[in-house]
Amino acid sequence: MKQDAGPRKRMHPWQTPLALGCFFLGLLTVVQFRTQQREGFPLSSYRSSELVQMIRELEKERTNLRQELSHLRGQMAGYEKAALQGANLKKELSSQMMTARLQAGLLAVKGPGLIVTLNDSPKRPKTGEDPYFFLVHDVDIQQISTELWAAGAEAVAVNDQRLVATTPIRCVGPTILINTVRLVPPYIITAIGDPSALETALKMRGGILDSLAPSILNGVEVRLEKRKEVLLSAYKGSLLFRYAKPVKEGED
Structure with missing residues (x-):
């Protein structure tokens, strides 16, 4: 051989x-x-x-x-x-x-992070009480997401909808629209970053959780959970630009 x-x-x-x-x-x-x-x-x-x-x-x-x-x-x-x-x-x-x-959020990512769960209150407002403080609103998700980004979050998603630069977050009737998808509570905001830094940013005095205190007193659920690893899906929407064009060198 x-x-x-x-x-x-x-x-x-x-x-x-x-x-x-x-x-x-x-x-x-x-x-x-x-x-x-x-x-x-x-x-x-x-x-x-x-x-x-x-x-x-x-x-x-x-x-x-x-x-x-x-x-x-x-x-x-x-x-x-x-x-x-x-x-x-x-x-x-x-x-x-x-x-x-x-x-751009085009890749699925994983890493340590923080999970924020928001849910409407199970209570019904009594006569004279403002229903606004019994529900989770689009502005709540916007403010929490902004605080997470400011605290160093590298990726954020809401109910598996990856947030990117063009992501809209707004109320549409009883739902909240994110990336053209209508979401209903509970709203689970997942962020990748330093878990302790993200949690501290939300809990700081005069921060977002303090502003939600009236809603929390009425039964609105706001729960924070640090995780060693979370998984975020990739953004699945469109990234086409119809009007914005890159500026060539020397044109600015």
Whole structure:
């Protein structure tokens, strides 16, 4: 049984034509030498001056071949450098593209974070009580999301709807519209970031939770839960821009 000789060395593109050129040059020399012998001109019949001239020509040819080989090696080094630069550029562009997709919310992400659960009060307002303080409103979700972003959240979602720059959050009848999707309570806001920093931002004196105190007293549920890992889905909506166009360099 033949043993595996191991991985073959990779042939450079210039090696094949150079090897073929050397082979044919050697073959031509042998043929010429044998032809001269057959025609009755042995090497011993050459005069000293002719031999010296022949040696000089051979040395010149050898020098030319060495220069050509050096040139080919230089070209190969240039190709390898260009290939390496191309690979580095491709890697850099890939990294930038990944960062852009993350920032745009186009990739599912996971990491430590905070879960905020909001739910309408199970109580019914009594006569004279304002129903507003028994429900969760779009402004509550907007303010909580803004506080989370300000506290360093890297990704935020509401009921699995990923928030991006163009995400609308507004009341539509008894529902709240987020990313063209109508949501009903409970509203679960999930944010990826430092769990403690996110929680502290919401609980700070005079912050969003203090502003929700009247609603909380009426039974509106506001619950915070730190997690070692949460998972957020990618944004599934449209990101087409009909009117906004990038400004070219020098136009601003």
